[in-house]
Amino acid sequence: MTAAAEEQVGHRQLVEHLTESGVLGADWQPVFEAVPRAEFIPETVWVEGDGGVLVPLYRTQDPQRWRELAYADDAIITQVDDGHPALDGTGRRISSSASMPTVVAQMLAHCAAQPGQRVLEIGTGTGYNAALLAQRLDAGNVVTIEIDPELAQTARNALTAAGYDAVTVVTGDGAQGYPPAAPFDRVLSTTAVQQVPYDWVDQTRPGGLVITPWGTDYYNGGLLVLTVTEEHTALGCLVDKASFMTLRQQRLTRPGLTLTAEDDAHATCSYTDIHPADIANGHVAFDACIALAIRVPHCAMSYAPPELDTDGEGILWLIDAHSGSWARLHHHPDHDGPYRVLQSGSRHLWDEIHTNYHWWLNAGRPPADRWRFTITPEGQHIQLGPRR
Ligand SMILES: C[S@@+](CC[C@H](N)C(=O)[O-])C[C@H]1O[C@@H](n2cnc3c(N)ncnc32)[C@H](O)[C@@H]1O
Incomplete structure (x- = not known):
């Protein structure tokens, strides 16, 4: 089989897997079918090497493994150490990845963006998620922000090559949103936060949603969905699991102590x-x-x-x-x-x-979705809501 044919098979199998597992609804299934993930995966990705360090895997050197990763239902590491790996070429910290397709599909389902709506994505990464949004909403309605200039440019190129050049890819700090294109119907963050930035709320229409992975130093693995009110506050709760790297400015403390x-x-x-x-x-x-x-x-x-x-x-x-x-x-x-x-x-x-x-x-083991999150200009407030 040629490499192109193998990619087509990989793509079809991934979409089938997502459909059979139930994460892809009828609205997003044709969208995933239309956007091959491999087109957004860079030539160099990173995998775990010996001793817990990250080592590069080059498509040119191991095309078979690269293809397997591109179409596996798994996250793929696409950048380490903010683009500055160690002198020996190894990496320590994951700083960008193409998220696990199941999680991408779950987040898009919670996002529930409809054609015609305007979406701001935080964390462009590879551009794959932005392409899925563009395919469903119309590319001109999608703005995506990436803090890393090199990643932003690579994503811009990939989006253009795939026919989504009308997506606006901004190089900048997504924590501040993107006022020139506000208001949005959805702000969808693909980076986790400890504190939801108020700018996201401020730049979302009343009735619109802010969707973001949320976590703290103790545990980083919830998906928060907030609805923006007429008063421009946001109210919501954790609706699912989602484990993401955090916004650069809100990085979690890395546990590390040398004890004798x-x-x-x-x-x-x-x-x-x-x-x-x-x-x-x-x-x-x-x-x-x-x-x-x-x-x-x-x-x-x-x-x-x-x-x-x-x-x-x-x-x-x-x-x-x-x-x-x-x-x-x-x-x-x-x-x-x-x-x-x-x-x-x-x-x-x-x-x-x-x-x-x-x-x-x-307290009766309150479930995660009983915690009520309120975001105001003064900050984030979390309180246990009543039993349902
Ligand atoms: C999990 S990746 C996003 C995956 C991406 N949506 C995709 O489809 O490939 C998270 C990205 O957020 C970016 N990021 C981190 N902090 C940011 C910030 N303050 N503003 C914008 N992007 C940020 C990282 O550089 C990284 O590329």
């Missing part, structure tokens, strides 16, 4: 029956993770389950980079608990998590 045996010796030791997955695994404990993300600020969490650790031990870390406080919980899959916890520093991070997890249990 002496640090451990000076830490306070306690025991808990809380299984780490119940407070850390967003797939199975989404509602608890969201409650902790809201109620325990500035607490970076990372959890490596036992299967990822060479010693077969699961480790949960809690770190407040500002005060240097930390907590660590170890669990072995063969032991049901209690689990040993060490904590140290001016903040007792484990105690905070323990208290707030019990608050959540005692």
